Amino acid sequence: MQFSPTNGDFTFVSSTDAEELSGTIDAPDITLNMGPEASRDTYATTFLRQRGYGWLLEVEEEDSEDTKPLLEELDIDLKDIYYKIRCVLMPMPSLGFNRQVVRDNPDFWGPLAVVLLFSMISIYGQFRVVSWIVTIWIFGSLTIFLLARVLGGEVSYGQVLGVIGYSLLPLIVIAPLLLVIGGFEVVSTLIKLFGVFWAAYSAASLLVGDEFKTKKPLLIYPIFLLYIYFLSLYTGV
Numbered sequence: 001m002q003f004s005p006t007n008g009d010f011t012f013v014s015s016t017d018a019e020e021l022s023g024t025i026d027a028p029d030i031t032l033n034m035g036p037e038a039s040r041d042t043y044a045t046t047f048l049r050q051r052g053y054g055w056l057l058e059v060e061e062e063d064s065e066d067t068k069p070l071l072e073e074l075d076i077d078l079k080d081i082y083y084k085i086r087c088v089l090m091p092m093p094s095l096g097f098n099r100q101v102v103r104d105n106p107d108f109w110g111p112l113a114v115v116l117l118f119s120m121i122s123i124y125g126q127f128r129v130v131s132w133i134v135t136i137w138i139f140g141s142l143t144i145f146l147l148a149r150v151l152g153g154e155v156s157y158g159q160v161l162g163v164i165g166y167s168l169l170p171l172i173v174i175a176p177l178l179l180v181i182g183g184f185e186v187v188s189t190l191i192k193l194f195g196v197f198w199a200a201y202s203a204a205s206l207l208v209g210d211e212f213k214t215k216k217p218l219l220i221y222p223i224f225l226l227y228i229y230f231l232s233l234y235t236g237v
Contacts, residue, residue, distance in 0.1 A: 074109065081110035088166045089173070091202045102166055103206045106158045111137075111165020118168050121175045122234045133233055137165060140226045147222060148207060151215045155207060163206045164226070170198035171231055178235070196231055200224040 071078070084107075087099040119133045138161070145160040174195035181187050204220045 075107070076109050077107070080105070080107065081113075084110055084166055085114075085169060088169050088202045091198075091205055099206060103155070103159050103163055106156070106162035108158075108162070111162045114168050114172070115165050118172055118230070118234070121172060133230070136226075136229065136233070137161075137168075140164065140229075144207070144219070144223060144226065148219055151218060153207070153209065153211055153219070160207060163203050164223075167199045167203035167206075167227070168230060170195050170202065171227065171234065174198075175234065192231060192235070196224065196227045199227040199230075203227070 080101075083097075084102045087097045087102050090097060091099065093099075115134055115137045119130045122130055122133060141161040141164045142157065144164065145155065145157045148155050148160065174191050177191050178188055181191070200220070200223050204216075204223050207223070208216045208219050
């Protein structure tokens with residue numbers, strides 16, 4: 001027995017001998033015309049995938065959670081830098097600052113900013129020595145670091161670099177005073193000595209620990225000389 005539907009799309013065939021149904025579905029071919037550009041893109045995609053270059057077609061989705069602020073990307077903590085500046089400018093233990101954070105948690109951008117600020121101030125004094133200031137900071141800190149290691153100190157170069165850089169702040173503080181009272185030679189000399197002692201004490205109190213014992217003067221003296229040289233780069237004397 002054969003049933004013929006009215007729409008003519010398919011045909012059912014029934015057999016009394018076997019309980020089976022078989023049928024055929026005739027569907028027209030469907031062709032999508034997407035233009036020559038789409039066909040070329042499809043061919044290029046297939047070609048790249050067959051040659052093993054399918055990874056060129058992959059597009060990575062940017063995760064908004066991974067985007068960080070610029071300061072965080074550069075590892076710049078302004079609050080930490082401000083706290084370290086206060087620790088250097090007020091080195092007295094009675095003020096209650098945890099000054100060891102300057103040594104134990106060194107950073108690069110804070111000392112670099114201080115050294116660059118000192119360089120900008122030094123333009124007024126001796127423009128030709130500005131190029132030396134960063135160099136003296138780097139190699140002077142290296143000298144202090146090597147001497148500290150020879151004397152048995154447990155400090156890293158990054159710690160010395162940070163402490164020496166931050167401790168330039170007292171010289172920056174006295175710079176405007178020297179401009180005002182530059183004509184008074186005695187007072188100017190006293191202010192220079194005060195600034196050098198201030199800077200040297202801030203650095204030495206952080207770098208010279210109890211592990212040096214009787215060898216402390218061997219490290220304090222070169223630190224003092226380093227800040228005298230820094231001041232001479234500013235004054236030109």
